[in-house]
Amino acid sequence: MTRVVLAVAVTLALFAVAAPAAAEAREYRSDRVVATELTTLERAGTALLDREDPTPDPATGARRFVTLRVPGESWTTARVDWVALGGRPGSATPDPHLVAYAVTGGEPRTIELPFPLRTGGEGPLVLEGGGHHELRLSLAPNGVRVQRTGV
Numbered sequence: 001m002t003r004v005v006l007a008v009a010v011t012l013a014l015f016a017v018a019a020p021a022a023a024e025a026r027e028y029r030s031d032r033v034v035a036t037e038l039t040t041l042e043r044a045g046t047a048l049l050d051r052e053d054p055t056p057d058p059a060t061g062a063r064r065f066v067t068l069r070v071p072g073e074s075w076t077t078a079r080v081d082w083v084a085l086g087g088r089p090g091s092a093t094p095d096p097h098l099v100a101y102a103v104t105g106g107e108p109r110t111i112e113l114p115f116p117l118r119t120g121g122e123g124p125l126v127l128e129g130g131g132h133h134e135l136r137l138s139l140a141p142n143g144v145r146v147q148r149t150g151v
Contacts, residue, residue: 026074026075026076026077026078027078027103027105027106029071029076029077029078030071030077030078030079030080030103031103031109033069033071033077034070034071034080034083034101034103035111037068037069037070038068038083038099038101038111040066040068041066041068041085041099041135041137042113042114044064044066044137045064045113045115045117045137045144046114046115047064048062048063048064048137048138048139048144049115049139049144052139054139054141055139061138061139062138062139063136063137063138064136064137064138065134065135065136065137065149066134066135066137067132067133067134067135068083068127068132068133068135069131069132069133070083070101070127070129070130070131070132070133071130072129072130072131073104073130078103078104078105078106079103079104079129079130080101080102080103080104080129080130081102081103081104081128081129082101082102082126082127082128082129083099083100083101083126083127083133084099084100084101084124084125084126084127085099085117085119085124085125085126085127085135085146086098086099086116086117086118086119086123086124086125086146087100087123087124088100088108088110088124089123089124089126091123094122094123094124096116096117096118096119096143097112097113097114097115097116097117098110098111098112098113099111099113099117100124115143115144116142116143116144117143117144117145117146118140118142118143118144118145118146119145119146119147120145120147125146125147125148133148134148134149135147135148135149136148136149
């Protein structure tokens with residue numbers, strides 16, 4: 001009986017030590033996944049600006065389609081609450097050069113883009129929750145326009 005109690009106590013102690021490290025690892029992995037996905041967005045926008053010419057009719061202009069994969073809660077990733085394209089949500093002065101995101105339980109993080117993202121609205125385009133988000137990038141007179149496909 002003493003061995004069973006001792007084994008349970010050691011198991012609980014090891015779990016108590018490992019749980020915070022596992023949570024930190026999940027948050028780190030989510031951060032890396034989102035940063036990698038946003039690098040894909042940046043490359044597509046840069047290629048659009050560098051290789052294409054604007055057209056008089058935006059409907060016939062050059063476009064790039066990007067799928068952003070935003071992690072949800074799993075054994076290996078922490079949940080990402082939102083990704084905001086074109087500034088931080090709730091900011092008094094939106095910055096179109098910024099992309100922001102928040103991993104559950106952490107402070108919002110920002111990445112600066114080398115070009116402005118235009119959302120067609122007052123503030124940033126906010127992608128909420130995990131999953132795949134389909135985006136269309138097109139040339140705008142003063143940067144790159146981003147919008148969800150099918151919207």
